[in-house]
Amino acid sequence: MGSRARARRAVAVLGFAGLLCAVLGAVMIVVVPTLIKQQVLKNVRIDPSSLSFNMWKEIPVPFYLSIYFFDIVNPEAILLGEKPQVRERGPYVYREFRHKSNITFNGNDTVSFLEYRSFQFQPDKSHGLESDYIVMPNILVLAAAMMMENKPMSMKLIMTLAFSTLGERAFMNRTISEIMWGYDDPLIHLINKYLPDVFPFKGKFGLFAELNNSNSGLFTVFTGVKDFSRIHLVDKWNGLSKVSFWHSDQCNMINGTSGQMWAPFMTPETSLQFYSPEACRSMNLVYKESGMFEGIPTYRFVAPSTLFANGSVYAPNEGFCPCLESGIQNISTCRFNAPLFLSHPHFYNADPVLAEAVLGLHPNQEEHSLFLDVHPVTGIPMNCSVKLQLSLYIKAIKGIGQTGKIEPVVLPLMWFEESGAMEGEPLQTFYNQLVLMPSVLHYAQYVLLALGCVLLLIPIIYQIRSQEKCYLFWSSSKKGSKHKEAIQAYSESLMTSAPKGTVLQEARL
Structure with missing residues (x-):
């Protein structure tokens, strides 16, 4: 009896444990998704108490700026009307450091900040040194010539004389460092003296001179603390809700984020919008495919074929015109009217005539397309490679x-190419808290529910088997009792005297 009692107690304990596991698993299935969503919302908003705030403030991802220059092979032949031939040089790689300052939380659920950038040359990652010489178009001369195209001939002749006096030519041979960070040019001093409002720079001229140790403007973005639906969206840039560089309200709109984080809980229908001060416009990336980065699920977003399409190919881009061939964007209106164009490298995804007009260009998707890999649950980029090309429209100007x-x-x-990938301790922290822990909770709820169901079966099976044993014992006992009663009755009938007149017959074999 003692062993049976102990077995019943053990079965009862297992059944109770199973009930608890099943209830807990069922509750978790209902509660965990909401809990995870609340934790994500709490940790991705721009708030000093959030997990991602320090990541937003001081970006821990090592960013690299890789520059590829087009060295002019035949400058004299170009002046004679021949097709340009270029040779790609580089990359010249710079470590890019970013940090936010003047962080001010406003009363309307927004935060304002300036983000400063600085660059440090990385010779071990580069194919060349900053002291390398390359032949480049003289942007100042050729841009000034284009600006004078419709001016009186007398002014053109004066400019020709000024160029000759200053020793200016259509092409120049300078070092990478000079082209990147600036060089003294007598033409700049002359223009600033007589036309002080033409150029925004007063000292050295260089393609990246204005970017090093500077900020990209005052951004004001929504924090998502009070109104999560607008998290990370740009409210104003330099106090403006829209720019005035372009010829339509749609093109002038400042849409999306500042390009660092996006709203969480993405789907394949989500698009990445961000405002780029360097391009003077908002851009839009579209979903391509899902993937994994260091064990973290990601969505890959790429540039649509219409990003730099002209107005005849994609009507909404009409406001960015006057346009040339499709696939390049005229940015002269936000670059002191110099005939500069933005596109994908080697004119990838552009009208083929652009690449065919210059010898040495070989556009292809693998090397020249841009992408962002974003964790869809949090909206935080894991890996990115943004590639853009700067070109100059040149031609002979009579006079x-x-x-x-x-x-x-x-x-x-x-x-x-601006590239960066999360790594080291920030990656591990992100993985543990925003990927591993939610995954553990996700699977734990189903494990508990399954375990609970299994444990609940034990008392049920035990009860069924116990009832079967009792029935068999009862049936066996009942059958034996009837047999004994029959034997006893037969024995008694033999011992009873026969009635009178009954003839006893002899048994015969």
């Missing part, structure tokens, strides 16, 4: 001798 017989062409100057 300005320095332009010779140059045939109209969009001549690539350089292309750059």
Whole structure:
């Protein structure tokens, strides 16, 4: 009896444990998704108490700026009207450091900040040194010539004379460091003296001179603390809710984020919008495919084919015109009217005539397309590679001798790649708290529910088997009792005297 009692107690305990596990698992299935969502909302908003705040403030991801220059092979032939030939040089790689300052939380659920950037050359990652010489178009001369195209001939002749006096030519041979960070040019001093409002810079001229140790403007973005639906969206840039560089309200709108984080809980229908001060416009990336980065699920977003399409190919881009061939964007209106164009490297995804007009260009998707890999649950980028090309439209200007017989062409100057991937301790922290822990909770709820169901079966099976044993014992006992009663009755009938008149017959074999 003692062993049976102990077995019943053990079965009862297992059944109770199973009930608890099943109830807990069922509750977790209902509660965990909400709990995870609340934790994500809490940790991705711009708030000093959130997990991602320090990541937002001091970006821990090592960013690299890789520059590829187009070295002009035949500058003299170009002046005679021949097709330009270029040779790609680089990359020249710079470590990019970013940090936010002047962080001010406003009363309307927004925060304002300035983000400063600085660059440090990385010779071990580069194919060349900053002291390398390359032949480049003289942007100041050729841009000034283009600006003078519709001016009186007398002004053009004066400019030709000024160029000759200053020793300015259509092409120049300078070091990477000079082209990147600036060089003294007598033309700048002359223009600033007589036309002080033409150029925004007063000292050295360089393609990245204005970017090093500077900020990209005052951003004001929504924190998501009070109104989560607007998290990370730009409210104003430099106090403006829209710019005035372009010819339509749609193109002038400042849409999306500042390009660092996006709203969480993405789907394949989500698009990444962000405002780029360097491009003077908002851009939109679209979903391509899902993938994994260091064990973290990601969505890959890429540029649509219409990003730099002209107005005839994609009507909403009409406001960015006047346009040339499709696939390049005229940014002269936000670059002191210099005939500069933005595109994908090597004119990838552009009208083929652009690449065919310059020898040495080989556009392909693998090397020249851009992408962002974003964790869809949090909206935080894990890995990115943004590639863009800067080109200069040049041609012969009658009256300005320095332009010779140059045939109209969009001549690539350089292309750059900004890349960064989360790594080290920030990656491990992100994985543990925002990927591993939710995954553990997700699977734990189903494990508990399954375990509870299994444990609940034990008392049920035990009860069924116990009832079967009792029935068999009862049936066996009942059958034996009837047999005994029959034997006893037969024995008694034999011992009873026969009635009178009954003839006893002899048994015969």
